[in-house]
Structure formats: structure tokens, C-alpha cells
Amino acid sequence: MISKELLEILACPVCKESVLLESEKLVCTKCHRHYPIKDGIPVMLVDEAEELVDTDDR
Numbered sequence: 001m002i003s004k005e006l007l008e009i010l011a012c013p014v015c016k017e018s019v020l021l022e023s024e025k026l027v028c029t030k031c032h033r034h035y036p037i038k039d040g041i042p043v044m045l046v047d048e049a050e051e052l053v054d055t056d057d058r
């Protein structure tokens with residue numbers, strides 16, 4: 001689980017805005033990109049980010 005403290009220091013790498021924890025993902029409050037959490041570690045990479053559409057497969 002992501003702690004509140006960690007959540008507060010995380011920011012979207014694209015727009016530097018804060019992110020919200022939404023089920024198992026972090027969602028940017030501004031651009032709404034979704035960042036996955038792998039093994040409890042948030043992956044704040046633009047390459048890994050999902051935009052609004054859900055795409056499990058590419």
C-alpha cells in the first residue's frame with residue numbers, strides 16, 4: 001500500500017501536479033494520466049503512464 005507521506009511527495013512527471021491514489025493506480029489531478037503501482041512501488045514514468053483510455057494490451 002502507498003503511504004500518505006509517499007503520495008504527497010509524488011508528482012506527475014508530465015505536469016508536476018500531485019497524484020491521487022485510485023484503486024491500484026495513481027492518477028494525476030491535472031492530466032489524468034494513470035501511473036501503475038508495481039510491487040508496491042509507484043512507477044512514475046511517462047512511458048508507463050496510461051492516458052484516459054484503458055489499454056491492457058498494446
Ligand SMILES: [Zn+2]
Nearest residue numbers: 012015028031
Ligand atoms: Zn499530469
